[in-house]
Amino acid sequence: MADVKEEDLPVSGGLRSDQVSGVVLVVFALVIIWFNREFPVGTLADPGPGYVPLLLACTMAGIGLLVAFLGARTEALSAIRWPEATRALIILTACVAATFALERIGYRLTTAAFLMFFLGVIERKKPLAVVLVSAGFSLGSFYVVGELLKVPLPRGPWGF
């Protein structure tokens, strides 16, 4: 852990962060190996499409095991704090909703609604500022990217 010195680590038992992350790496590697079984590995003289993924997954599993085995002196799992997790989840959920809406109601409406949610609901800014920033950003960015740079941005069913 980049920020934690050994002497600062809590002496309590329990799982360590590297033990958990090492095991996750191993599990991830095993999942890759499972999905990779569909692809021929080939021979050394003619390696198939499954050859390099298998090689990499095995390497990942080996590294994961080393991380887990040598992780006994790292930070305790319970010492990792997640104070911003709720806000992070809200942000990700709002982004997911915006992505769903993007091609359905168009870029300008999605972006305006997205910004209004953040500025009005989450950050509780003044209504005038919320409207000005949301409308200004969505229309301005559409003009620069969509009109000037000719990037085809999605339009909603109302052509907007």
Added chain:
Amino acid sequence: MLETFNSLMMGFSVAFQPEVLMYAFFGCIIGTLVGMMPGLGPLAGISLLLPATFGLNPIIAIVLLAGVYYGAMYGGSTTSILMRIPGEAASVMTCVDGYAMTQQGRAGPALAIAAIGSFFAGTVGVIGLMLMAPTLASFALRFGPPEYTALLLMGLFVLAYMSGGSMLKTLAMAVLGLLLGMIGIDVMSGYTRFSFDIVELGDGVGIVPVAVGLFGISEILLTAGQADPPKVQQPTLRQLVPSKEDLKLSVGPIARGSLLGFMIGIIPGSAHIISSFVSYGIERRLSKHPERFGNGAIEGVAGPESANNAAATGAFVPMLALGIPTGPVTAVMLAAIMVHGILPGPMLIQQQPDLFWGFVASMYVGNVVLLVLNLPMVGLFVNLLRIPYAYLYPCILAFCILGCYSVSNSTMDVWIMLLMGGIGYVLRKFGYDLAPVALGLVLGPMLELSLRQSLAMSGGSYAIFIERPIAVTMLVLGLVLLGLALKPMIFKSKDWRSNVGLDEPID
């Protein structure tokens, strides 16, 4: 030599005409704007403007495109430094220390050093292009699949050895990136791998959504929920200018990055991407205070930015001297100059010296104009930081969604960005470096192709890597570094990281 100089002067006499300079300014402005958009890098900028150059004379067309090219490269660095959003793989290393400098209120010096470093590197690149193009191009042709495999592996080993955190974790992230690079159609067999019947994944996972997610989105997820949001910065004019100490610290990294970047850039393929990663690693290793890296070391901006820019110029060596495009950007540039009747290749310098030197001078003019344009604009860019964070981060999120959508006009890239943002958030909590994921993703397809080609060439024998001098040299160098990194794990001795108080010994 005198003849070369005279030819170059002739090229400059054309390139410095007022009309040409005006187009250079125009190209740089468009390029910088385009480069600031994640997803719209140099390739998109040049492709967008290419049809508009058909009616122009060749020199003006090339100056315009060169301006867009350099402008887009610099624009990508601007968002990396100010918002931690790398527009492309080459800007990934810049955002590590560049953004840390921004958080310390030193965005101005970071942007200025990025501009100066890019200019110096571009100058070195143009001189190299001018003096050594034919010789270097013939050397670069000796790079076959085994050499390429060795180079890519060496890049990964260098990164693992020089990373600030745990070497094992860095290697794990590099392998994760390489695995992400396996998604999509296998070019040798036609199999579509790990796409789970999602058509868009057939083309693989792009670097833009991954880099924007891992760096930009994860940063917002970590920062936006903090009890104390980042303070609004109101830098004074003096704070925008690099200090003497900044300049002193940056001289070495800029010089080394320029040479390294140029040498890596001439190698056909997209190997130039590793130049910024290797430069960052070297600067950290050479520094007397490597613990500053990752926390706002100006050398961490100067080196990679210079290497990145020099490599971009170096990529023109095989293009001009051999007529081989070394990547998508050079392929489009090649098309652009061929439209104007210039046929790159071994005979270009002999048969059409005016066009060759005109091109070289045009590239340089683009570089000069970018510096002249962007140094005064540093203050303008830094004004972004005067916006309160509560307003800034929703706009950055909207900007990221827009940028990733623009890559291929598909929401799939936005989904990938969001997924990577969530993964990056968790990985940072567990102390994993994210830069190797981006490097691995870019190198993955190249490494796989060159490894499989090498094995096919040798009939399945890995001995091919030790039978070829260039390949074995690079592999030995990489393995020596790996051995040095493994030494503390085997002999319980101290690693360079622990000597400088960076981290625990290799775990």
